[in-house]
Amino acid sequence: MLALMTSGSFAELDALPTEELRERAFALARERRDIKFFWTVFRNLPDADEAAELDGAPNSIGPIVDEAVALWREFEGHIAYGEQEPLLRAAFIDYLQKHQGER
Template identity: 30%
Template sequence: MNVNELEALPAHELHDRAVRYAVRHGDLGFLWDLLKVIPAAEAAAGHETDADLTKVSALLSDAIAAGEGELGEALRPVYLEYLREHPEA
């Protein structure tokens, strides 16, 4: 998929492709990086965030839904960068 086709995809599709590829290839680094940027992306999307990252279950829940709505749009650059690095995804 070329860059223009990737950029035309909705955020939820970018999320699904990136996360599915990372899980399938055991790319824990990307998944960990995604978890780390979610609080900042939520803040950028105008959502109140709980800065306590010890709430792992809430963070994982956010990661699953991280392709939807304003959060998905805030994370769009993260997904695009990862998918550009892995064009086979």
């Protein structure tokens, strides 16, 4: 089911609202337990220096990903993408295109 959600050409993905792209990219990254992707996104958020620091042992990547998603949910509704929106959109689209069909 996720492969159907993430498939699409650049033009199809680019036509989606930023929040839809974020939801799809986060779902895929969570499934892949890709903490690096989450950190890339968080570093590019406005006021990223105010974000809570996540801790966890390297062998506990699942809980760290869950913490990253929880942190995003805490920010949701309180963050405007601002000037970073084009960069974040590009990151979401790039991630979806690179990793569609992977599991």
